Amino acid sequence: MTSVMTPAEVFPPGEFLRDELAERGWTEAEFADILGRPAQAVSEILNGKKEITAETAVAIGAALGTSAELWLNLQSAHRLYVVRSHPGAATDVERRAALRGLVPVRELQNRGWLPDTKNLDVLEPAVCRLLGIATPADRPTFSAAARRTNLGTEFTPEQNAWTARVRWQGQAQVSTPLDIAALASLAGEITGRIHDPSNLALLPGWLAEVGVVLVVELALKGSKIDGVVVLGDDSTPIIGLSTRYDRMDSLVFTLLHEIAHLVLGHVSPGDVRLDENIMEDHAIGPEAEANDRAALWVLPEVPEFGPGKPTMPQIIRWAQALGVHPCFVIGRLQRDGILEWKDYRRSVPKVRPFMRIG
Numbered sequence: 001m002t003s004v005m006t007p008a009e010v011f012p013p014g015e016f017l018r019d020e021l022a023e024r025g026w027t028e029a030e031f032a033d034i035l036g037r038p039a040q041a042v043s044e045i046l047n048g049k050k051e052i053t054a055e056t057a058v059a060i061g062a063a064l065g066t067s068a069e070l071w072l073n074l075q076s077a078h079r080l081y082v083v084r085s086h087p088g089a090a091t092d093v094e095r096r097a098a099l100r101g102l103v104p105v106r107e108l109q110n111r112g113w114l115p116d117t118k119n120l121d122v123l124e125p126a127v128c129r130l131l132g133i134a135t136p137a138d139r140p141t142f143s144a145a146a147r148r149t150n151l152g153t154e155f156t157p158e159q160n161a162w163t164a165r166v167r168w169q170g171q172a173q174v175s176t177p178l179d180i181a182a183l184a185s186l187a188g189e190i191t192g193r194i195h196d197p198s199n200l201a202l203l204p205g206w207l208a209e210v211g212v213v214l215v216v217e218l219a220l221k222g223s224k225i226d227g228v229v230v231l232g233d234d235s236t237p238i239i240g241l242s243t244r245y246d247r248m249d250s251l252v253f254t255l256l257h258e259i260a261h262l263v264l265g266h267v268s269p270g271d272v273r274l275d276e277n278i279m280e281d282h283a284i285g286p287e288a289e290a291n292d293r294a295a296l297w298v299l300p301e302v303p304e305f306g307p308g309k310p311t312m313p314q315i316i317r318w319a320q321a322l323g324v325h326p327c328f329v330i331g332r333l334q335r336d337g338i339l340e341w342k343d344y345r346r347s348v349p350k351v352r353p354f355m356r357i358g
Helices: 013-024 028-035 038-046 055-064 068-083 089-102 107-110 120-131 155-170 180-193 197-209 249-262 285-298 312-323 328-333
Strands: 143-150 213-217 225-233 239-243 274-277
Touching: 013 038, 013 068, 013 120, 013 143, 028 055, 038 107, 055 068, 089 107, 089 120, 089 155, 107 120, 120 155, 155 213, 155 225, 155 239, 180 197, 180 249, 180 285, 197 213, 197 249, 225 249, 239 249, 249 285, 312 328
Parallel strands: 143 274, 213 239
Antiparallel strands: 143 225, 225 239
């Protein structure tokens, strides 16, 4: 481990220059004549009242037989020392950088999640309250399973902030004690209950009846997160949905995926597990189990349409036979690779107009 030695004091370059003149027996006036500069300007440099510019450094180097860089470096070192000696100057920069390493401060301020101020004594406690940490040096420890793109990596500041916001919003809501059996039963009925996107507004009430809080919060820029199930302080499960793809089949599948984590016992205090992006199919372990369970809840049977790409009338007839909205059949066929993601895109309803955000 290497350590950087920082001098206790850095002297102005004028002092080194004065020593050089003394060694040579030159007066200030003589040196000013050699440089071709006013005696007042040379005196100010020697007394630390004027900084050495690039042009002056070149002239000094030529007069003394040194490099211009020597005098510029001495000037820069002294300038840095003076700036760092001002109480709080570098510390405030470090504090702001530390906060940005935790959350995207400006975006959260624009959304009203943090106070719109530059006062660090106000901002730091606000960030800590949001993340549930004691100091900015700490890192949040969520008991959560998150459905996101960057599988296998630590939560990004954007993902931490979004998950914390979901948790904070969810803890302000009241639900009954968790009933796992009732939750599993509800999960198997959800696609049969949602005949129209307007039915999505009923989801929070259905989940509250079985002990789960639902929060819908728009994703932060670059957060690449679709949903999360996180435990509150009292271990109440809180499911957050970002509506990132803004399509009904995606939102419901993500919801059922997070429910599956609860039903399968994947989320417990102190245990953090991550999930894969909704557009990928390489999950293993608990994530694959949650995918499989959610797929069964969406459609208990896989449609078989014979060779070729199924037509929209065929999809509608199959959906009617199953008692579900056609978008759930479309979504299943797209995930199974039978349809491309662009196929029948207009037949999949948007969800944001029907969900209470925040």
